Amino acid sequence: MKVLFMKVFSLLLLFLLFTFSGISQGKIETSNNYAQKIMGNWMKDYIDMKDGSSNDDPTVDEIVASMLIFRKTNTVTVIQGKEAVNTPFEIFGDTLLVGRAVFYKIEKLTDYELVFTQILSDIPDYQLRRYHYLTTKESSGEYFERRYIKANLKIQANGDSAYAFSKYIFPKFRTGREMFRGANFNTFEDVYQYSYEAIETAFDFPARKNGNFKVAFMVSKSGILKDVTIQQSSDSSYNAKLIQAVLQTRKQWIPADIDGKLVNVVFNYEFDFGDDKEDVENDNNxxxxxxxxxxxxxxxxxxxxxxxxxxxxxxxxxxxxxDDAFDALYKRADAYFTLKVEKNACSDWNYLATKGQKKAEALFIQNCLKR
Known part of the structure; x- marks a missing residue:
């Protein structure tokens, strides 16, 4: 009896050993397979939530890496626009470790597609973002040129080439404000803010009057402000005043350049005063x-x-x-809720929920359903 028991025990132990070995071998094979397939250049396709709903915050798209380059040295280059950083990575089974403590689950990895989700405990699927990347043969420089430079190239009616004012193509702006006298603003955000405010202040539209205006202008490769045109106006009697307000900034521009080559840049600014939205709602372009x-x-x-x-x-x-201004809808709902206008906040959350936004659905249930 004792001999029989020992034989059974030995067979069971042997079975468990082979089973564990098979599982371990399977994980090793998966790791090796993923480690080979992941090598190369990947460009961002889109972001959604792990439960399949659409991304609940479109602004995230601006900060998530536009390109990933995995190298055989077990380092990954994470690129967003012009910024790049190298960090180590490792793969364990279907788990991707980036840096020292950020873990992702690889949901799909083929010769052309990479999909992964960050691993976070106690976070529901509708709050976890899922990242989709496609393989590319482009270098990081070629991708940047196509995605951020060529995409903003416009051909003017007179045949001149110009670039749309964007985060990566913009002139510098000298502010005329006393507190910043002589300062040049060199970042996209500052150029946008201070040039916009300078024009808005010079325009001096009546405070109690409603209105909506769109104006376009160019800062040439010579730094000359020109081609100021009104694209849309709710009151044409103010058009000349807006054009003059734009022209008042003509001595404050320093031309943009791309890799040392001076270029023309076209601006499109909109000034909205009050609640008059009729013209905007009727314009589909x-x-x-x-x-x-x-x-x-x-x-x-x-x-x-x-x-x-x-x-x-x-x-x-x-x-x-x-149609998909989800970030604005979330923020408007928060503002309404802060003002205790719950009806409007609930309306925004309900609309977002109908669009598949699980976060909004949870907010609606928490704050709007009477219990």
Missing amino acids: YFDPAIYANLMERGDRQIEKKNYIKAIKLYTKCILMK
């Missing part, structure tokens, strides 16, 4: 990402100042600009 970003930034600044009503007006303008 008015969307401009730079204007959208500016309105969002102005709304955020109003939130910082606790000017919630002004912020709501700016976020509303963003919402009218495109």
